Amino acid sequence: MSNRPPPPRRPARPKREDVPEPPLPDGVEPDLPRDVYREIRQHVHKADTRKVALALEEGTQLVEDGEPEAALRFLAWAADKAPRSAVIRETAGIARYQAEDYRGALTDLQAYRRFSGSQDQNHLIADCLRATGRPPAKVAEYVRQMQPEEVGRDRWIEGLIVWASALGDAGDASAGRAVLRAALDQREPGPPADHHLRLWYVAADLAERDGDTAAAKELFDAIAAEDADFFDVKQRLAQL
Numbered sequence: 001m002s003n004r005p006p007p008p009r010r011p012a013r014p015k016r017e018d019v020p021e022p023p024l025p026d027g028v029e030p031d032l033p034r035d036v037y038r039e040i041r042q043h044v045h046k047a048d049t050r051k052v053a054l055a056l057e058e059g060t061q062l063v064e065d066g067e068p069e070a071a072l073r074f075l076a077w078a079a080d081k082a083p084r085s086a087v088i089r090e091t092a093g094i095a096r097y098q099a100e101d102y103r104g105a106l107t108d109l110q111a112y113r114r115f116s117g118s119q120d121q122n123h124l125i126a127d128c129l130r131a132t133g134r135p136p137a138k139v140a141e142y143v144r145q146m147q148p149e150e151v152g153r154d155r156w157i158e159g160l161i162v163w164a165s166a167l168g169d170a171g172d173a174s175a176g177r178a179v180l181r182a183a184l185d186q187r188e189p190g191p192p193a194d195h196h197l198r199l200w201y202v203a204a205d206l207a208e209r210d211g212d213t214a215a216a217k218e219l220f221d222a223i224a225a226e227d228a229d230f231f232d233v234k235q236r237l238a239q240l
Helices: 032-045 046-064 068-081 084-100 102-116 120-129 136-144 153-169 173-185 193-209 213-226 234-238
Strands: none
Touching: 032 046, 032 084, 046 068, 046 084, 068 084, 084 102, 084 120, 102 120, 120 136, 120 153, 136 153, 153 173, 153 193, 173 193, 193 213, 193 234, 213 234
């Protein structure tokens, strides 16, 4: 008979707390696109379908209104009821990202990516990784998977901005500038959009950090010509 002491008892797993149901209107039917409603029906109990759809609808509107904390009252419950719904996890992830809950956003957005097979939120995943202190190489993994013709040129540029900024955070401004070069060289017709101004701003900031004040001034001047009140462009130009 063995004299060894018995193994220690494993502590019981804490019981997961139920997410409280948000206030939902009675007698109202959700007005969601057919494909979205169909997806919800595939991932939630039939009795809860209407309520989950209403929660997604309300949460989506609050995200669009810039009220992510209020949106999460609805979206966290919807995600608890339908954790494998790509559209719900995506919307919840965006709300958490807007609320600066980067760890929670990372969990939701990676689930969305896994369930949908899409890379179109990789720029937000990359920024969550950057915000939670992951190295630039990890950030780069997600950005490299983005193809502008698949995810949209605007999201591709946002991904490059995140990757370049992560390199800048790590003290390698030169490498960050190299990441942005392809996007800077491929000018699009028409007036620049907001993501173009952000691209120029990050490129200018990295150029200044890299000691290339002439390039920094040229880029800050280009931003000021479009929007003189963009971020702190006036101050940055005055300091050059």
